[in-house]
Amino acid sequence: MLKKIVYEGQQTPKCYGLAYFKHDAGYAVCYPIPINILIRVWLKLKYGLFKIGIEDIYEQAFNQGWQQGWETAKRAYNIKEQ
Numbered sequence: 223m224l225k226k227i228v229y230e231g232q233q234t235p236k237c238y239g240l241a242y243f244k245h246d247a248g249y250a251v252c253y254p255i256p257i258n259i260l261i262r263v264w265l266k267l268k269y270g271l272f273k274i275g276i277e278d279i280y281e282q283a284f285n286q287g288w289q290q291g292w293e294t295a296k297r298a299y300n301i302k303e304q
Contacts, residue, residue, distance in 0.1 A: 226252045241265075 226235050228250045234240070239258035242265055243250045253261055295301065 224253055224257065228252055 226238055228234055230248055234250075234252055237255055238252040239255045241251050241253045241258040241261040252258065296303075
């Protein structure tokens with residue numbers, strides 16, 4: 223079997239690379255180096271390379287909140303843009 227499971231704190235086996243990480247279980251799944259890249263690309267395509275991910279939503283929300291906070295601070299402290 224080519225698949226190796228590496229738990230947190232363990233060392234990745236020699237000549238193996240990370241294919242994906244199971245966040246809910248806390249372990250990484252590794253395959254031999256040329257195969258791990260193919261699996262990673264396949265998973266990226268399968269689970270939505272072109273969809274908005276949850277990270278993108280968080281980043282958009284953070285940027286919008288930061289911008290609103292900056293606008294509020296400019297009004298409160300009379301900061302002029304240069």
